[in-house]
Amino acid sequence: LARLDAEVVDSLAIAELGRLIIETDHGVAIVRASFRALPRAVATRIVIAAVRRVSVAMDGDSRELTTERITAVVEAAGGRTGSLIQLPYGVDVRVDREVLVFMPRSAGDVEW
Structure with a gap:
């Protein structure tokens, strides 16, 4: 039953990805x-x-992308602008006014 529930949630997430994610150069x-x-x-x-x-x-x-780290990003979506969350795998998440920006750590100085 849990596997079926997970499959439904995965399907919903895939459907939302196309609507929510904005691909950029960085x-x-x-x-x-x-x-x-x-x-x-x-x-x-x-x-x-x-x-x-x-x-x-x-x-x-x-x-390495633990529940705590994922939760930090989810909660940051409702938090202060300007926050930076460093995730494993060389990814930073910056909280901008309108968006959460996921970028490679080396791209941290890029303006959106």
Whole structure:
């Protein structure tokens, strides 16, 4: 039953990805207001997907992307502008006024 539930949540997250993620030259951005409106289970999967899109170091294994780190990103969507969250796999998440910006750590000085 849990596996079926996970499959449904995964499907919902995939459907939302196309609507929420904005591909850029330096990473991806997610509109904060839309992201905050998502069910938490869907939001966590979108964080993982965004990290996968940006990271050059993350292969299929996402064990270092712990629940605590994912939760920090989800909660930051409702937090202060200007925050920076450093995730494993060389990914930074910056909280801008309208978007969460997922970028490779080396792209941290890029303006959006």
